[in-house]
Amino acid sequence: MAAQMVDIEAQSSFEQTSSIFNKVESPISLKFHEVVYTVTIKKQGWLNKMKNKSLEKQILKGITGMVLPGEMLAMLGPSGCGKTTLLTALGGRLSGKLNGTITYNGKPFSSIMKRYTGFVPQDDVLYPHLTVTETLIFTALLRLPKDLTSQEKVTHAEDVINQLRLTRCKNVIIGGPGLRGVSGGERKRVSIGQEMLINPSLLFLDEPTSGLDSTTAQRIVSTIRELARGGRTVVMTIHQPSSKLFYAFHKVLLLSEGNSLFFGKGSEVMSYFDSIGFSPSVAMNPSDFLLDLANGILSDDSSCSGQNEIKQKLVLAYKSNLANNLKAEVLEFDDHMNDDVSENKKPERWTTTWSQQVMVLLRRGVKERRHEFFSSLKIGQVIAVSFLTGLLWWQSETSHLQDQSGLLFFYTGFWGFFPLFQAIFTFPQERLMLCKERSSGMYRLSSYFVSRTLGDLPMEMVLPTLFCIITYYMAGLKPSFGSFMYALFALLLSVLVSQGLGLALGALVMDQKSATILGSVIMLSFTLAGGYYVQHVPGFISWIKFLSISQHTYKLLIGSQYERGQTYQCGDRTCLVTDFPAVNSVGLDGQVISIVMLVVMLVLYRVIAYLALMRIGVLKR
Incomplete structure (x- = not known):
């Protein structure tokens, strides 16, 4: 019965x-x-x-x-x-x-069979800040064949929304811990809908009714049974x-x-x-x-x-x-x-081109992380530190060379740790999503990596620039536009290198706590060897300063403010800037070498991060 x-x-x-x-x-x-x-x-x-x-x-x-x-x-x-x-x-x-x-x-x-297979894991791995419609449309743009137009893919995603009875919640965000969104049954139907976009012949589902009430579970199984009636082979x-x-x-x-x-x-x-x-x-x-x-x-x-x-x-x-x-x-x-x-x-390995993947992933990433990009807490933190720094170093003169050099080294310290810890969490937090989508053959690892890097650039560039504008003129640093631009260039280059180091550590360790501890130890080592705290580093450990992001950034910032032969008032006499210990330790020479070293580290750390992602078994190219 x-x-x-x-x-x-x-x-x-x-x-x-x-x-x-x-x-x-x-x-x-x-x-x-x-x-x-x-x-x-x-x-x-x-x-x-x-x-x-x-x-x-x-x-x-x-x-x-x-x-x-x-x-x-x-x-x-x-x-x-x-x-x-x-x-x-x-x-x-x-x-x-x-x-x-x-x-x-x-x-x-x-790989041929993968194209005909849909797999719905027990845990619904979805982006919490995307709506139901956005989730399915971005999936359609990535998984459906490139011979379909973008509008046809969007239409197909809308059809799935209608057939899975998700119309009522199509403009509601998915939600997650501490973020209210759709119900558990609706989340499960969204996960099923992502797989149904490719019209799979084989459909695998792991505990699709887990955590659902009996009525919702019945609706889910009824939907799955309908899918089987269309000639699909369903295993759950x-x-x-x-x-x-x-x-x-x-x-x-x-x-x-x-x-x-x-x-x-x-x-x-x-x-x-x-x-x-x-x-x-x-x-x-x-x-x-x-x-x-x-x-x-x-x-x-x-x-x-x-x-x-x-x-x-x-x-x-x-x-x-x-x-x-x-x-x-x-x-x-x-x-x-x-x-x-x-x-x-045999179908082509990828349903979309590399450039299409990058653009879709970039758009999706910006939409998902827009709450982070425009976080009032993060922006407020940087502005507050900027004004506090500007007030503490208010209109500092060259005669106060100790204060000015301290400010420049503070630049290297604050903008060494800040982007490092932001980037460390990137890949550990996205590992489940990356594993799920890569195992489904949605996109190349390289397209994901490039889109993720490009998507993070706006906030990585905007906040340090804002910080530099506020503090530079409040602190009375060298007022010429060229000096400001050189200091800003050095700061932004340092930020990108620190971000690359964070990406590499996160990808290598894939554990947020361990990566944070490791990142703290490495950055503190770079800071200590940066040439401000210790001017006479023993020869057997002096090699650290050549790897130190802080040391190279500090050298560039010093070079943006001072030049060879420049003097300052030290007590009752006039002294050379290059004789001041905090400046003499890094020197004004070798600016090009420091730029080259930072550029090399910028590229190297990102290559390490990419290779670390490749070594994870499920993330094969």
């Missing part, structure tokens, strides 16, 4: 559908045979490290099954049973010791569905500790377990009963040893009753009959 209700509801909704629920052009049959996945676990502790021992653990233990176009497979089981691992393996996103065979229309996973993990949801699945795979306990039609699962002597003592939700079995629980007083015994019995029963017939069915099935995905019509 429940199954009939679901069918009627799905059919009535399906009759109102349009583009995204149409029949797919290239249906795909998914087969997996004896899939085994093993991970290596390193023993913790100092003694174990000394012994250099490690253990291997099987996460998946010979899983077999088959899903055909138009079918929806639900993988059930307790937490840690291997559901997500198997889903990731079937989606072609699992690396490591994976054995067995997984075929798509009889062929292994390839689900933890504990309601009875109504359970009967919506065409096939069910029950897992326990990496072992299969059942694979077959959802309507037959209860009768199967009843035939092998396992039936519920009271009427209950089938999924609750299956989860109890997967945990080895038949009654409230089941002991640990009893639970293990029940699990073993279920595994043996599966192997003797279902496994052989299932393997034979999988091996005998001719999955080449739907083989429309051929090498002859």
